[in-house]
Amino acid sequence: MSITILKGTVISAPALGKLEVVEHGFLVAEDGRVSGVFPVLPDRFAGAPVEDFGDALILQSLADLHLHAPQYPILGFGMDLPLLDWLNTYTFPNEARFADLEYAREIYRQLARELIENGTTRVCMFSSLHRQATLILMEELERAGVTGYVGKVNMDRNGIPALQETTGESMSETLLWLEACQDFRYVKPILTPRFTPSCTNELMEFLGKLGMERNLPVQSHLSENEKEIQWVKELHPDCTQYWETYAKYGLWNDRTLMAHCVWSDRRERQAMKDAGVTVVHCADSNQNLCSGTAPVRVMLDEGLQVALGSDMAGGAQLNLFDVTAAAIRASKARRIQDGWETGFLTVAEGWYLGTSAGAAFFGAEPGFSPGNSLHALVLDDHSLPGPLTPAERLERCLYRRQKQPILAVWSEGRKVFEVK
C-alpha cells in the first residue's frame, strides 16, 4: 500500500458555493485514492512520511472541459474577428499543420507540460481531424500526467481544402483511431463532431450510432454565436432549435458536453437539463470573439450541470485560475445588463465549477471526497502580503497571477509536477 500525506492549509469545494477549509491539515491518499482530510493525523497513519508544505494552500487540481489542442500555436492573437471568420482565417489553416507529425509532437509535448504546470489535470480536448496527430496528443498528455478525454475531430463539410475529410474518410479514420487508442490508461476517446455546420447528416448519424453502440461520450459546440445559429437553422430546416440537430442523431445524453450555450434560451436549456447534458461555459472565449455573455447564473439556478473551459484558442488563457475569474466577471456583466436583482457567481461557486463540477464528468465526487482519485495541487502565495483568511487567499490567487506559485501537482494519485 502506498500512502501520500500532504500537510498544509487544505481548501476544497464540497458543494456549489461552499468551501471547506482545514488549516494546517492533512490530506491523505492510500494507493492514489483520497482517504480524507484531517485536522490531526489519525493514528493509523503514524510513521508514514508526511510532505509538509507549511502554510501553503492544498487545493483540488483543475478541470478544463473544453479546449482545442491544435490551437495552442495561435493562443493569444488574431481575435479581432467574430467566430466564423476567425475559424476560416486563423483556426482552420493552423489546424491543417497537424498533418505534420513532428510538429504535432513538439507542440503537444509543450502543451501537456504547460497544462500540468498550471494545475490542470483533467481535460476534455479537441484534437484536429488528423488520426495520427491525435494519437500523439494522447501519448503526450499521458506522459505528462494529464488525464481525461481527447477527440479526433470529425468535419466533412464547410472546412477549407487543407482541413476537411470526405464522409467516408471521417468514418474510417474514426474507427481506426478508436482501435489504436485502446491501450491508453488515463486518456480516453470522446466522439467529436466539430459542430453541426462541419458535419453532414450522414456523418452525424454514423457518430450517433457509434456512440450508442460503444457507449462513448460526445463533445461539441452549441449556440455560441448568432450567425452560427442562423446557419444551423438553414442547414436543418426541420429543427426548431440548434440542440435538436444533435439530439436527432443520438448525440445528446448525460455523457454529452456542449461548449458555450451562450444563446441557449429556456427551452434549449431545459433540453440540456432533461438529458443531463453538461454545459461547458467558456467566458474568456465568449468575450474575445464577441460571441456574447452566457447566463451562467441562470443556468445554475435552473439546475443545469455547468463546468468551465478555456476554449483555447478562442480563450487566450490556458490557466484555469484566469478562466474561473473570467467566468465570475461574465456573471457580473450579465448582472449589470439584466438588472441588480440578478445573481452572479461568487468566488466559492466559481471555484466549484473549475474543480468539482468538471471532475464530476469523470465520476468524481465533489471536493476531496474519500474514494476520489487524488487530483491536487499545492499553491504558495507567501510572496503576497498577509494575513488573510484561507478563503481570501484562494480568491486573491484566482484574481492575481503570481510567478510560479504552483509547487506540486498530483494527478490520478501520482505526483506529476514538483518545483525542485
Ligand code: GUN
Ligand atoms: N465552433 C466550431 N469550431 C470551433 C472552434 O474551434 N472554436 C470555437 N470557439 N468554436 C468553434
Ligand code: FE
Ligand atoms: Fe471550442
